[in-house]
Amino acid sequence: MAKQDIAIDVENMTKAFKVFYDKPSTLKERLVFWNKKKSESRKVLDSINLKIKKGETVALIGTNGSGKSTLLKLMTKIIYPTKGKITTHGKLTSLLELGAGFHPDFTGRENIYFNASIFGLTRKEIDRRIDDIIAFSELEDFIDSPVRTYSSGMYMRLAFSVAINVDAEILLIDEILAVGDQHFQDKCFAKLQELKDSDKTIVIVSHALESIKQLCNRAIWIYDGKVNMDGNVDEVVEQYIKVCG
């Protein structure tokens, strides 16, 4: 595989968290309990090797606590691997949680600017997209009121609209396919289809196996910190249901 075809390259990567039973966070606790080693290292991901090609739509599946979300966080560089390497090529946006950094007192429009700037967009780039974002969210009538007056569904719609319109080459999505009402969910799904067809690389963590089958062409089954199965989405999902269902 030529190097320029690869969007995400995970090489022999291990991630271990220190698990504290009683975590010392103040100086007093550190001094008084200095000899109490109440922590152990827990391997969440163990020597993972993955290559995700540009334009692929990949699903990460697995039971709770298997390390899917951790892998996604490592890809976005929110956390760093303990061992090994992870490299990404191209502009990357992650939708781990919607509306991160929304300020309740600011208006919808102001929050679009702030949220989009968190994704690394410049003023000009946001100016160009703002109409699309507002139109996609269908919140034209509320866009200049503070977001604390929004319902939780409206809040999510605004957040999703920003993230989906950032125009990244790599999109990482964690369990957020269920946003808003049925109408909006369908719209999000259609948008994801469109992004997929426009040659973006998408990695989705989800338990909605039916949607995954429609959207993705490849699935990676993570079990206990290791890649259990990697291949065609239908085969992997079928096997996964057989074992875990």
Add this chain to the structure above:
Amino acid sequence: MISMFKNLYQYRELLKSNVKKEIRGKYKGSFLGILWSFVNPLLQVLVYAIVFPIILKSPEPNYVVFLIIGILPWTWFTTSLSQGTFTILGNAGIIKKVYFPREILPISVVTSGLINFLISCLIIFAFLIFSGIGFSGYLIYLPLVILAQYIITLGIVFITSAINVYIRDAEYIINFIVNMLFYATPILYSPDVFAGTKFSAIIKFNPLATIINSYRDILYHQTLPDLKMLALVLITGLVILLIGIQVFRKLERRFAEEV
């Protein structure tokens, strides 16, 4: 290091809107709003202006102006330090959820402090006019002093903000140090108070003392500031900043796990 600057440039819009949020968001919901950032230090000046002439028998002429020139830069330093120390923990929500260059958080705290200070310079200028002191040509050195203070504050905040994630009571220790530093810096008094005593070294080795003295020289005494000392402070500031960036970059890798 170069990649860090490239990254920061890419995220310049976030830096801008974060500075705005820092300035506007802080007092949102309060009646006087952003005015508080200026009313607060002025009230402090009022207290000292009433109390100190009673304690010190012969304070400086125009003691209020003397005080304001000391207290407004000091306010910039302390608010940046206390907000900056808390900024990583305070933004735990976005740090856990989104990637962005973490350096933006301390930078925007110190920069919003700078903008506040630049606006409050208008208050200083007003006092200079109404007290009859006026301005001198040495004003051209003012940006240099402001730059020195910005660099040194940013360097310290890089270190304290990162450490506070791992040792939560750093905040309280820093508050104590700042309290001591307030009296070890010639803000309420003139530096010649210590001349010839063993405390004069405190003034000499305290970079903030040099900075406050330089503000006073330029604005109050209307003389040339001690350029040699100022250059030394500038170099010290750059060294602290470089160390600060290194410390921050080392510690930031586990921010999302620790906050």
